Amino acid sequence: MALSILIDWFPYLFSGIVLTLGLVASALIIGVGIGLPMALGQVYGSLAIRTLISIYVWFFRGLPVLVLLFLFYFGIFPALKLDLPAFYVGAVVLGLWGAAYQSQVFRGAIQSISEGQMTAARSLGMSRFQAIKSIILPQAMRIALPGWSNQYPEILTESSICYAIGVAELLTRSSQIVSQTYVTMPIYMACAIIFILLSYAGTSGIHFIEKKIAIPGFGPGEA
Amino acid sequence: MTDEKYILRIENIKKAFGTNEVLTGVSINVKKGETVCFIGPSGTGKSTLLRCINQLTIPDSGKIFLNDEEVTHAGPRINYFRQKIGMVFQNFFLFDHLTAVRNVEIALLKVKKMSPKEAREKAMYELKQVGMANWAEHYPAELSGGQAQRVSIARALAMDPEIMLFDEPTSALDPELTREVLEVMKKLVIDGMTMLVVTHEMGFACSVANKICFMEHGQIKEQGSPAELLNNPEFERCKAFIGEFREYSQ
Numbered sequence: 169m170a171l172s173i174l175i176d177w178f179p180y181l182f183s184g185i186v187l188t189l190g191l192v193a194s195a196l197i198i199g200v201g202i203g204l205p206m207a208l209g210q211v212y213g214s215l216a217i218r219t220l221i222s223i224y225v226w227f228f229r230g231l232p233v234l235v236l237l238f239l240f241y242f243g244i245f246p247a248l249k250l251d252l253p254a255f256y257v258g259a260v261v262l263g264l265w266g267a268a269y270q271s272q273v274f275r276g277a278i279q280s281i282s283e284g285q286m287t288a289a290r291s292l293g294m295s296r297f298q299a300i301k302s303i304i305l306p307q308a309m310r311i312a313l314p315g316w317s318n319q320y321p322e323i324l325t326e327s328s329i330c331y332a333i334g335v336a337e338l339l340t341r342s343s344q345i346v347s348q349t350y351v352t353m354p355i356y357m358a359c360a361i362i363f364i365l366l367s368y369a370g371t372s373g374i375h376f377i378e379k380k381i382a383i384p385g386f387g388p389g390e391a
Numbered sequence: 392m393t394d395e396k397y398i399l400r401i402e403n404i405k406k407a408f409g410t411n412e413v414l415t416g417v418s419i420n421v422k423k424g425e426t427v428c429f430i431g432p433s434g435t436g437k438s439t440l441l442r443c444i445n446q447l448t449i450p451d452s453g454k455i456f457l458n459d460e461e462v463t464h465a466g467p468r469i470n471y472f473r474q475k476i477g478m479v480f481q482n483f484f485l486f487d488h489l490t491a492v493r494n495v496e497i498a499l500l501k502v503k504k505m506s507p508k509e510a511r512e513k514a515m516y517e518l519k520q521v522g523m524a525n526w527a528e529h530y531p532a533e534l535s536g537g538q539a540q541r542v543s544i545a546r547a548l549a550m551d552p553e554i555m556l557f558d559e560p561t562s563a564l565d566p567e568l569t570r571e572v573l574e575v576m577k578k579l580v581i582d583g584m585t586m587l588v589v590t591h592e593m594g595f596a597c598s599v600a601n602k603i604c605f606m607e608h609g610q611i612k613e614q615g616s617p618a619e620l621l622n623n624p625e626f627e628r629c630k631a632f633i634g635e636f637r638e639y640s641q
Contacts, residue, residue: 288484288543291445292498292550293474295467302501307488385532386487 170354177345177355184341185362191259191327191337192320192370198263199319203270208300210271211278221271228268233326237261241333258330258337266323270316277312278304310387317374321367328363338362397456398423398585399554404443404453406436413439414450415609421554426586428596431606431632437589438481440606441556444587445469445476457553474502477547481559483539485531491542492518492527495549503550517545521575537568541575554585561592593633597621605629 174181206224209217228236241257252260281304289299328339336344342359346352399421406414413436421427429437442448444455446462446469455462462472486494495514499505505513518524521541531539540560547555557576561569573595579586580599590596596603597617605613605620605628613626620626621633 282484284480284482284484285486287447288478288480288486289498291447291473291476291478291480292546293470293502294498295470298501302497303486303488307486310488383488383532384530386530 170351173345173349173351174354174358177349180345181338181341181358181362184336184338185366187255187336188324188327188338189366191255191262191330191335192324194259195262195266195323195327196319198260199266199270199323202264202267204274206267206271207274207278210275212296212300225268225271228265233261233265233329234332236265237329237333254330254333254335257333258327258335262323262327262330265326266319269322270319273312273315273319274308276315277308280311281307307386310381310383313374313378313381317371317378320370320374324367324370325363396422398458399444399587400454400456400459401440401444402454402456404440404450404455406439406443406448406450413609414443416453417606417609417611418453419604419611419614421585421587423553423585424583425601426580426588426599427602427604428600429587429589429604429606430591430593430596430629431612435606436609437606438558441478441558441587441589444556445473445478447478470502474498474550475553477550477552477555479540479544479547479555479557479560481562483531483536483543483563485534485539485543485546487531490528490530491523491534491545494531494542495546498546499549513549514545517549518542520548520578521545522571535568536564537571540564540568540572544572544575544579548579554587555579557586557588557590559589559591561590603629605632 206221210221213221231239237258240261241254245252245257285303285307286296286299289303290296294302327337330337331340331343334340338359342355346355349355397420401417401419401421404414404417405412417436417440419427429440431437439448443450443453444462446465450463453463457472457475460472462469462476465472485491486497489497492511492514495517496505496510499510499513500507503510515524515527518527521544523538523541523545526534526538526542531542534542540563544560560576561572564572569592573592576586576588576595577599588596588600600617602614603617603620604611605626607628613620613629615623615626620629
């Protein structure tokens with residue numbers, strides 16, 4: 169009975185999975201796209217830049233995601249006359265929120281690279297920009313990856329909060345199915361299992377990449 | 392008045408870190424093909440002097456000329472001068488994420504804009520020169536200190552520098568590994584490279600240097616050929632320093 173309901177509703181649930189993964193992917197892209205430049209700004213930037221970034225990080229880490237979501241959905245986007253669908257608001261908020269955390273993961277990794285690497289690069293005639301791009305970042309990104317990999321399951325699980333603004337993601341669709349069929353536990357069970365499988369698949373993928381780009385004697389887990 | 396014979400001219404370089412005056416006015420001229428060794432107690436500004444030459448440390452005052460072109464106040468053009476001034480560091484500073492051959496070729500690709508093929512050929516040639524061609528595909532963590540230092544010498548040489556700066560190149564190495572690095576450096580001397588070497592290896596300094604500069608308190612206190620330094624009674628302070636060295640190394 170429950171199983172046949174699940175099978176009947178699976179296509180509906182599946183488009184929820186697609187939306188959830190869409191949220192996560194966009195949030196991660198926004199997170200890296202903003203988090204990495206922020207980390208560089210914090211390490212190499214002027215005092216004004218560093219201060220601005222600190223305020224950003226303090227703001228986004230200081231508020232619950234749900235509060236941020238409401239703030240942007242009901243306040244900031246309407247005030248900017250941006251009439252965005254809930255999905256985009258969710259992706260942007262998760263991305264901006266994740267960027268605050270990711271910037272600190274990247275910053276720590278960049279700062280862990282010894283000064284000598286920059287010195288040697290500059291002594292060969294590389295500009296500061298070339299040295300950061302070709303020498304510092306390839307090392308820092310490898311060091312950052314294990315810490316950064318937390319972001320995937322974190323954003324994946326947090327994405328369910330977009331339920332609150334009506335994004336038709338996995339949890340939203342699950343509860344819609346529940347209210348249609350009055351079958352509760354099996355549906356939420358399926359929802360939970362899907363979340364866990366998505367989380368597992370993603371982190372395994374990141375571990376695979378970690379191993380793929382590992383360098384003998386360099387980075388975490390090697391030494 | 393410029394003297395064209397000199398490839399490198401250092402004029403009255405001063406540098407202080409806070410209230411700590413590290414260099415209190417150093418001047419020296421170096422001819423093409425000369426090897427100049429800097430010796431003296433720790434903390435007397437020898438390494439700082441080398442770092443001032445390629446502007447890794449910006450001196451407070453004084454001027455430096457390479458082939459009569461001013462290196463100090465060069466602005467962004469410093470990256471051009473740094474290609475002509477190779478540098479080797481005490482702790483090698485190999486790029487940890489790159490294999491030996493990639494270490495040597497990265498600046499050829501990024502700075503000299505060579506084609507990948509050209510850069511690889513040049514890098515392999517330089518590795519061969521320092522006896523490291525068989526280790527080309529190894530990462531820095533897989534190399535001994537002596538091997539790493541030889542790769543870092545190859546990395547500097549690949550840029551075809553006009554002078555080479557060595558900042559205590561063997562201080563992090565045991566005697567065995569020190570020897571293999573000094574061998575490579577001796578070969579460079581013979582090939583006619585202009586070299587400035589900060590070192591505690593008196594044997595090396597005495598056997599290959601054209602000039603030894605004894606530094607103390609941020610100044611070149613005494614300078615001369617190895618024979619002069621060892622035999623001339625004028626160079627008392629230097630001899631005492633070398634003497635102390637001998638005492639402890641026996």
